[in-house]
Amino acid sequence: MIKRAAAAAIGGALAVGAVPVVLGAVGFTGAGIAASSLAAKMMSAAAMANGGGVAAGSLVATLQSVGAAGLSTSSNILLGSVGSAFGALLGGAKKAPPSSPPAGPRAEGDQPGENVPQVEPPKLPLSSEKHEK
Numbered sequence: 001m002i003k004r005a006a007a008a009a010i011g012g013a014l015a016v017g018a019v020p021v022v023l024g025a026v027g028f029t030g031a032g033i034a035a036s037s038l039a040a041k042m043m044s045a046a047a048m049a050n051g052g053g054v055a056a057g058s059l060v061a062t063l064q065s066v067g068a069a070g071l072s073t074s075s076n077i078l079l080g081s082v083g084s085a086f087g088a089l090l091g092g093a094k095k096a097p098p099s100s101p102p103a104g105p106r107a108e109g110d111q112p113g114e115n116v117p118q119v120e121p122p123k124l125p126l127s128s129e130k131h132e133k
Helices: 002-026 038-049 059-069 073-091
Strands: none
Touching: 002 059, 002 073, 038 059
């Protein structure tokens, strides 16, 4: 259970911490869109599709806003919760139980039930037998 909780905490922290790093690496920085970056190419494609401007609320505009100002508190909470859920899911994954042991010769003392005392059940008298007095 502790392993799952630790994985959830790590997943949440990674999800929240990775957003600014990834956006900066793509080119959405606090100072604007970096030249010759993927963000610049996205902005160019969005501007050409909209007749020269980037529409408010578009993916490029939203990513630039987050790159410049960061995520809001509620967005960080939501992202952290989703990251925690994935971390708990991955951290709690169990391996499949091993298959049955291969058939073959066993070592001495490895036979099932070898050291278990065998008790015979009591014999009940048959109804056809007559008891003598």
